[in-house]
Amino acid sequence: MSLTVRFLGTSASRPTVERNVTSLAVVREGETLLFDCGEGTQRQMMRFGTSFALADIFFTHMHADHMLGVIGLLRTLALQGRTEVMHLWAPPASEPLLRQAIALGTDREKFPVEITEFVPDTPIQRKGYSILPFTVDHKQKAAVGFALIEDTRLGRFNPDLARKLGIPEGPAWGNLHRGLPVILDDGRAVEAADLVGPSRAGRRIVFSGDTRPCAATIAAAEGADLLMHEATFADEEGPRAIETGHSTAREAADVAAKAGVRKLALTHLSARYSLNASELLDEAREIFDNCVVARDGMEIDVPFPEE
Numbered sequence: 007m008s009l010t011v012r013f014l015g016t017s018a019s020r021p022t023v024e025r026n027v028t029s030l031a032v033v034r035e036g037e038t039l040l041f042d043c044g045e046g047t048q049r050q051m052m053r054f055g056t057s058f059a060l061a062d063i064f065f066t067h068m069h070a071d072h073m074l075g076v077i078g079l080l081r082t083l084a085l086q087g088r089t090e091v092m093h094l095w096a097p098p099a100s101e102p103l104l105r106q107a108i109a110l111g112t113d114r115e116k117f118p119v120e121i122t123e124f125v126p127d128t129p130i131q132r133k134g135y136s137i138l139p140f141t142v143d144h145k146q147k148a149a150v151g152f153a154l155i156e157d158t159r160l161g162r163f164n165p166d167l168a169r170k171l172g173i174p175e176g177p178a179w180g181n182l183h184r185g186l187p188v189i190l191d192d193g194r195a196v197e198a199a200d201l202v203g204p205s206r207a208g209r210r211i212v213f214s215g216d217t218r219p220c221a222a223t224i225a226a227a228e229g230a231d232l233l234m235h236e237a238t239f240a241d242e243e244g245p246r247a248i249e250t251g252h253s254t255a256r257e258a259a260d261v262a263a264k265a266g267v268r269k270l271a272l273t274h275l276s277a278r279y280s281l282n283a284s285e286l287l288d289e290a291r292e293i294f295d296n297c298v299v300a301r302d303g304m305e306i307d308v309p310f311p312e313e
């Protein structure tokens with residue numbers, strides 16, 4: 007079961023030559039989900055081979071650098087003859103703005119666009135995972151981050167033991183794996199617990215959106231496999247981070263450490279920093295070592311912990 011993230015834009019507020027504004031593609035077992043869609047995202051998708059056959063775009067908030075790109079992307083999809091519905095998931099009270107934006111410069115939509123205002127802190131159940139929008143601390147009231155939380159997996163089935171016990175391969179194995187007891191032809195009863203280990207947690211990845219460091223992110227990211235946290239500024243701009251509702255790299259690292267995540271990626275960097283952003287990385291690593299500075303096009307694979 008594959009799970010990868012691809013950074014399509016890693017710059018805060020405005021694009022630079024090297025970094026576009028925010029967008030993140032998550033590809034899970036062939037399904038593509040987009041999180042935020044800053045201006046120029048469609049071209050980043052082409053550059054980095056992100057599928058246009060996606061059906062869901064999730065928005066952290068309605069600041070222009072996170073949503074303007076949806077206008078051009080939907081237009082291109084229409085030109086390509088798309089007929090399938092596109093779902094836009096947005097914070098409370100953002101439907102009118104989004105509806106207006108996507109109608110700009112066109113007479114009618116060529117394919118259905120459904121806009122759903124999600125309820126923060128209420129999971130959106132999907133097949134095999136859920137998306138949890140959690141309220142963060144930004145200048146915009148309705149700003150959220152997102153956690154993608156996979157469903158708990160079945161425990162490990164022990165085929166060798168099953169053969170040894172004379173349980174015929176087939177439906178009986180499947181039933182046992184799903185936790186059901188099985189009666190064999192000779193009358194013996196076999197309990198699932200004899201052959202199946204404890205259920206295992208799925209993976210969890212978290213995207214902070216724009217935010218000050220906050221308890222909600224720490225809670226959502228507890229034990230996460232990957233935290234993608236905004237790190238707009240270095241220490242020297244600490245007061246500016248407070249003023250603008252953003253985080254420093256060190257603050258992002260502190261969130262990662264408190265949440266006990268496996269890996270941290272810093273994104274949403276101010277245009278003042280170089281592509282390496284070594285000062286951001288150095289400051290973050292003083293607090294949390296397994297940390298990278300995201301770049302446009304960077305892909306991070308998220309394996310199961312035991313892999």
Ligand SMILES: [Zn+2]
Nearest residue numbers: 018019071216
């Ligand atoms: Zn932003």
Ligand SMILES: [Zn+2]
Nearest residue numbers: 067069144216
């Ligand atoms: Zn913002």
